[in-house]
Amino acid sequence: MTRALLIVDVQNDFTEGGALGVDGGAAVASGISALLANAGDRYAAVFASRDWHDATGDNGGHFATDGAPDFVSTWPVHCVAGTAGADYHPDLDASRVTTHIRKGQGEPAYSAFQGTTDDGSTLRDALAEHGVTELDVAGIATDYCVRASVLDALDDGLAVTVIEDLVAGVADESSRAALEEMASRGARLGTSDSVLRG
Template sequence: MTRALFIIDVQNDFTEGGALGVEGGAAVAAGITRLLQQHRGDYALVAASRDWHSGEHDNGGHFAVDAEPDFVATWPPHCVEGTDGADYHPDFDTSAVDVHIRKGQGVPAYSIFEGTDDAGASVSDVLAARGITDIDVVGLATDYCVRASALDAVEHGQHVRVFTDLVAGVAAESSATALAELGHAGVVIAESTVLDEAAS
């Protein structure tokens, strides 16, 4: 078995009521928990990423400090290390997660591949150690960190699927554009029901 599940940034600040909450975020958290309850055995590796930013500076220009955020390259403070906003959403049961990835840590970071695990290993090293060749991607937000993570996975030679029923985006138009871009890059755009179909 050489398939991994990437769970991207299912954090309080990216779900409803958070600093950068997206509509449907809590439902995605609960849906991922159901997926893991039913299909954890389908994956050789489950990796979950979190934004993990410093609260003491602008994180390499990522946080808007002296001007209003443009919501493209600059953002309101979010997912500051040690705060409730940086925690996983409570509806996401992390007990089945093998590897926790922190990204940001003082600089802008969107893709899970820009982060490291608790031991400081890169995601590329983690995948190589497990012999991973296929990755399913779920989480938040479709048009930013899910997009970046899936594109990087393709760049790293992986066969990639994004499950549209387990992602949520900042905006409908940019999310649709992101999924189209991913499809063009070779990512399979599917729903998680493909796992049920494969098992039957």
């Protein structure tokens, strides 16, 4: 069994003070760095996704450019390619990331599986290349991009663990519902301590 870590969208715009900042986002960033410092050798690879939206246009209706966002399918401008908001949060040790994934380039994209690596491969291809069968998932936001990424990983037959203390969501109720849905679909809900224990 080959195990990898997927870090979902730990970016400045999704952490406190960002365009779509969630409470606990900075703590997730530092917590993931601590996990990698203490248990990074448990992972054959570390994948990290980022929203990487076009600066012009509405990115396929993802940005609310003609009215107020509904915060369900339309959003304020965020994570524009090449801006500080699209950068990884400074408390995330990105030097430990082996594969970077950009998603949403001109279109809505929630799952990391909708993105591409620097060489144009899909996350699915990259996971297969590394022989990954087990995937731990951490990041932002529990109720949107983490959820979508986990469900796609499960659909691909991967054994998935959501690291509950290393995710942060937009809202408590929808985050709880997302965790319940992921568990009902077969994801394990674990903690960073359980990862450290092996």
